[in-house]
Amino acid sequence: MPVYSEKVMEHFMNPRNVGEIENPDGIGEVGNPICGDMMTFYIKVKDNHLEDVKFKTFGCGAAIAVSSMTSEMAIGKTLDEAMKITPGTVATQLEGLPKNKLHCSNLGAQALRKAIEDYLNKNRAQGGGKND
Amino acid sequence: MRKVYLDNAATTPLLPEVRESMLPFLDELSGNPSSLHDWGDSAREAVAEARARVARLIGAGAEEIIFTSCGTESNNLAVKGLALARQNKGRHLVASAIEHFSVLHSARTLEKMGFELSLVPVDSSGMVDPDDVRQSLRPDTVLVSIMHGSNEVGTVQPIKEIARITREHKVPLHTDAVATAGNIPVDVGELGMDALSLAGNQFYGPQGAAALWVRPGVRLIPQFDGGVQEGGRRSGTENVAAIVGLGKAAELASDNMTVRMGHLSRLRDRLLDELPRRIDHTVVTGDTTSRLPGNASFCIEFIEGESILMMLNSKGVAASSGSACTSRALKASHVLIAMGITHELAQGSIVFSLGVDNSPEDVGYVLEVLPPIVDRLRQMSPLYARFIKGSKGGKNARLQ
Numbered sequence: 260m261p262v263y264s265e266k267v268m269e270h271f272m273n274p275r276n277v278g279e280i281e282n283p284d285g286i287g288e289v290g291n292p293i294c295g296d297m298m299t300f301y302i303k304v305k306d307n308h309l310e311d312v313k314f315k316t317f318g319c320g321a322a323i324a325v326s327s328m329t330s331e332m333a334i335g336k337t338l339d340e341a342m343k344i345t346p347g348t349v350a351t352q353l354e355g356l357p358k359n360k361l362h363c364s365n366l367g368a369q370a371l372r373k374a375i376e377d378y379l380n381k382n383r384a385q386g387g388g389k390n391d
Numbered sequence: 392m393r394k395v396y397l398d399n400a401a402t403t404p405l406l407p408e409v410r411e412s413m414l415p416f417l418d419e420l421s422g423n424p425s426s427l428h429d430w431g432d433s434a435r436e437a438v439a440e441a442r443a444r445v446a447r448l449i450g451a452g453a454e455e456i457i458f459t460s461c462g463t464e465s466n467n468l469a470v471k472g473l474a475l476a477r478q479n480k481g482r483h484l485v486a487s488a489i490e491h492f493s494v495l496h497s498a499r500t501l502e503k504m505g506f507e508l509s510l511v512p513v514d515s516s517g518m519v520d521p522d523d524v525r526q527s528l529r530p531d532t533v534l535v536s537i538m539h540g541s542n543e544v545g546t547v548q549p550i551k552e553i554a555r556i557t558r559e560h561k562v563p564l565h566t567d568a569v570a571t572a573g574n575i576p577v578d579v580g581e582l583g584m585d586a587l588s589l590a591g592n593q594f595y596g597p598q599g600a601a602a603l604w605v606r607p608g609v610r611l612i613p614q615f616d617g618g619v620q621e622g623g624r625r626s627g628t629e630n631v632a633a634i635v636g637l638g639k640a641a642e643l644a645s646d647n648m649t650v651r652m653g654h655l656s657r658l659r660d661r662l663l664d665e666l667p668r669r670i671d672h673t674v675v676t677g678d679t680t681s682r683l684p685g686n687a688s689f690c691i692e693f694i695e696g697e698s699i700l701m702m703l704n705s706k707g708v709a710a711s712s713g714s715a716c717t718s719r720a721l722k723a724s725h726v727l728i729a730m731g732i733t734h735e736l737a738q739g740s741i742v743f744s745l746g747v748d749n750s751p752e753d754v755g756y757v758l759e760v761l762p763p764i765v766d767r768l769r770q771m772s773p774l775y776a777r778f779i780k781g782s783k784g785g786k787n788a789r790l791q
Contacts, residue, residue, distance in 0.1 A: 271701060277771050292735035292774060295695070295715040299773040315773040317738075319697035319716035323771065363721055 264354035267324040274323055276330035278313045285381070287373025289366045296322040296363055300330070300370040304378055309333050309341050312371070321356055321364035328353050329367030338375055344368045395753045398709040399593075399685055400542040400570065400744035405636070406595040412639035413597065416632035424629050425620065434631045441638025445602050448641040449568075449587060450578035457603045457621045458634050462569035463493035465588035465603040466536075468614050468625065469565040470497035473586060474506060474534045476610040477563070481531025482506040485562075487519050487538060487548075488729035494536050494567055495725075511537070516678040517546035517730050525556045535564045539587075540571040543713055543726045543742060544677030545686025547571065554583035563609055569593055569601075570683060573644040575652060585609050591633070595747065596640030600633035651747050655684035658745050658754050662687035669762050676727065676740070685745040690727070693775035694768040695738045702764040708757055713740040735774075 263271070280301040290297040296318030303311035312330040316323050329349050333341045346365040350356045356365060396404070415421075416437065422430025424438050438458070446453040459465045474484055484498050488510045498508045509527045513519055519537055528535070535557050540547045550566055557564040563585040568577055572587070573594025579587055586609065590601035605611055605624075617626025644651075659682075667673045672692035691699065696712030703710055711717075713724025715738060723737040743757065769775040 268701075271698075272705065274771065279776065288773070292738060295721065295738060297773055299776075315771055315776055317693070317772045317774045318695050319714075320701045322695075322716075323698060359719060359721060364716070 262357055263320060263324070264356075266328075266352070266354040267321060267356065270324035270327040270353065271320045274327035276311075276313050276327065276334070277315070279315060280311055280313050283313075283374075285374040285376075285378030287370045287375070287377055289370045289373060290318070292317060294363060295319065296366060298322065298326055298366050298370040300326075300367075300374040302333075302371070302374045302378060304338070307337050309336055309338070309375075312374075314367075314370070319360070319364055321360040322366070324353055325349055325356075325365050325367040326370075329371055333371055338379070342372060342375060344371060392707045393753075393756055394707045395749070395756055396709045397743040397745060397749065397753070397757065398711050399746035400742065401711060402592040402598060403595045403746050404748060405597055406640065406643060406747075408643060409596055409636045409639045413632045413636040416635055421631045424631065425618065434629075437635050438629055438631060441634045441641075444638040444642045444645075445589070446604075448577070448645050449572060449589070449604060450580050451604050452607070454622075455604055455607060457605065457625050458629060458637075459601045459603055459625055460599055460630065461601050462491070462567070462588055462590035462593070465569075465590065465601050466491060466493035466565075466567055467497050468603050468611070469567075469586045469588055469605075470494055470534065470536055471501060471614055472611040472624075473563055473565060473605075473609065474501055475612040477533035478506075481529070481533045483529050483532040484508045485511060485524065485527045485532055485535040487511045487513060487536075489513050489517060489541055489543075489726040490536060490538050491542075491567055491569070494538070494565075498536070513546075513729050515731050517541055517544045517676070517726065518678055518681070519548050519553065521549055521552040521556055524553050525560075528556075528560050528562060532560070532562050535562055536567065537564065538567040538570070539577065540568070540575070540683045541677065541726060542570040542683075542686070542744070543724060544688050544730070545683040546678040547575070547681045547683060549681075550582050550584060557585075558583060563606075573641060574648075574683060574685065576648060579604060579606070586611075591637035591640050594640050594644045597633045597636040599630050600637035602637070652684045654747065655745050655749075658749055658751065659684060659687045661751070661754050662743055662745075662757070665758055666761070669758060670765050674736070676730070676732070686742070687745065688740070688742040690732060690736045691739040691741060691765055692736060693739065693772045693778060694765060696740045698768050699739075699741050699761075699764060702768070703757075703761070706760045706764070708760065711742040711744070713742065714738045 283301040284304040316326040422434040424435040565586040572589035696714030697716040727737040
């Protein structure tokens, strides 16, 4: 097996927040199947907070653990706080990732950010969000 | 929890008889075969006996066997040693696109020294067309290297036909037989190649002992400079215990080959038949008839190999994968890509390689634990979600 931390293994075996959100407020998709990993994040926003975050991930053990950890870190945070989640903070929370997996599999924060941006863009277009 | 080892292509377990044969050379002082005293004599005799046994396995003469440390070393010695010995005749090499990295990277090293490499393609079953080998030959071709069997997809190449062509053109043929020697009949006289690599840890011998066979009269430039061990073709103190184990494993393989092949191919065929029936959108990789008896390899759509391996491991099952995520370089298996399999499908590669210790119950266990694992990973997969939405149930509703 790859040299994964206990935390990575635990999140891989029991990933949190797997799934899709019906009528999500934002969707963020990163990666592609050719490079190996692909993640889709769905968010529900209420009062400028992430009320719910769900994901679907195609990829290795690290990719799945990263997605799970990112979703767990994001739920309940304000949008500004959630935008501050980075690949580095996710990797730290996971007690580290193998060197060669630091970039390709560590796309959770990026997918989450894209989902938040998607929500903000939609909001701007509508001239104010339904949840604000 | 049940433990099921289905990664025999990585390394096979050591048979008890092989272990027994090695113990005297580990427990007591094993002399250096080059030494001129009783200890040296007994080590030398033991290595000579092992050499005869390995020779018998492939229908060769004992003096034609060069002991090495592993299959990679045998392939390096063959590709570099044969090409360099003939470079005054030309600097063109031919290899198949699905060779092991120890062959391909050796050829790449020679390229840096001014050699040219032509890669022969394979078809969708991983098979080399002998005619493509013929087409790739040039007046300055000095070596052709085509593997016998693929450890990844199981396809066994038409080496006899390829050897006929290389012989006609008077170009030496090296065959990486690491996956086949000791597992299916390999007779160098019958097949007609000029050099052949084999490794003990592929047929229940120890890690650390392998061999290169070279046809008498074929020149080879040594890759180790040193004393005159192995006729000066591979210097360095012999790994006596491991060589003795390799010899014993070769003897057992010669004596039991038919029975082992029958056992393995029955287990393999059950996996090849039943797995795609139990798991939709699963394809068998490799040729279905010209195939290693122990190889059952697949690509499972919409999911990734490392995740499958990790979940299988948590159920006590060892297997392997050619997915990008499982390779250190994070690249999909060059074998699968050469066969025309897409990068996306190659991600779902899973390889089961059976061994003599496996039972029908082992296969039954894998058939039982794998479908729920695939189901779980597919429930997480955005590709699968997209596929289901696109097809709106239909025949794919069965997947649930």
